[in-house]
Amino acid sequence: MSEPTPPPPTEPTSGASPARREGTAIARQSSAAPSSTAPGKRSSWLPGPAQGFGVTFATMFKKVTTEEYPEVPKQTKPRYHGRHVLNRHPDGLEKCVGCELCAWACPADAIYVEGGDNTEDARFSPGERYGAVYQINYLRCIFCGLCIEACPTRSLTMSNDFELADDDRQALIYTKEQLMAPLLPGMEQPPHPMRLGESEQDYYVRAPQPGSAAEPVVGERA
Numbered sequence: 001m002s003e004p005t006p007p008p009p010t011e012p013t014s015g016a017s018p019a020r021r022e023g024t025a026i027a028r029q030s031s032a033a034p035s036s037t038a039p040g041k042r043s044s045w046l047p048g049p050a051q052g053f054g055v056t057f058a059t060m061f062k063k064v065t066t067e068e069y070p071e072v073p074k075q076t077k078p079r080y081h082g083r084h085v086l087n088r089h090p091d092g093l094e095k096c097v098g099c100e101l102c103a104w105a106c107p108a109d110a111i112y113v114e115g116g117d118n119t120e121d122a123r124f125s126p127g128e129r130y131g132a133v134y135q136i137n138y139l140r141c142i143f144c145g146l147c148i149e150a151c152p153t154r155s156l157t158m159s160n161d162f163e164l165a166d167d168d169r170q171a172l173i174y175t176k177e178q179l180m181a182p183l184l185p186g187m188e189q190p191p192h193p194m195r196l197g198e199s200e201q202d203y204y205v206r207a208p209q210p211g212s213a214a215e216p217v218v219g220e221r222a
């Protein structure tokens with residue numbers, strides 16, 4: 001009984017597509033005969049060192065783009081998304097009503113809000129509620145601005161301040177005290193009674209127009 005005959009050897013490229021076979025052929029051809037127009041080949045008659053110093057010399061007269069930060073602070077665009085600000089009404093009461101809409105809108109879960117009830121003895125905002133606890137975790141924040149779009153009272157806005165680096169993780173969780181806008185002339189530190197009217201609506205219906213002297217604009221985004 002005779003041994004079974006092994007199948008004849010096949011071409012290694014027999015299963016490859018026509019395009020692949022064509023690419024392989026081109027690669028072999030180019031490795032055998034390098035092109036005279038290979039990238040990086042200089043055609044100048046100057047020696048190499050002279051060409052190199054020519055580039056250096058020409059660069060000396062170009063506009064310098066080096067940032068002298070932090071000696072010269074960087075000027076951001078007017079609508080740059082930087083550190084958040086919790087704004088105040090013209091009498092100093094807080095605009096935040098503790099509704100948590102900003103926290104729900106945040107895709108990074110960076111905001112924590114706890115609302116509290118205003119009383120006639122301790123009033124922090126014109127309405128029924130105020131933001132008793134407010135924190136933003138800048139380890140999570142991606143500065144997308146969705147929180148300020150969600151805020152119904154324009155309490156939360158973003159400033160141009162970008163200097164938020166720190167080597168302490170705890171220090172990058174900003175508290176309400178750090179986020180509150182400073183008191184401008186004519187403002188009074190809460191808690192205090194409503195100075196601009198009898199009801200909450202007086203703070204919005206008869207509120208000063210943006211840009212007027214009484215409108216607090218510290219840190220507000222344009």
Ligand code: SF4
Binds near residue numbers: 106110
């Ligand atoms: S800017 Fe974006 S990521 Fe940062 S707190 Fe607001 S919603 Fe969250």
Ligand code: SF4
Binds near residue numbers: 131156
């Ligand atoms: S900042 Fe605005 S959205 Fe956030 S809790 Fe205060 S009022 Fe509501």
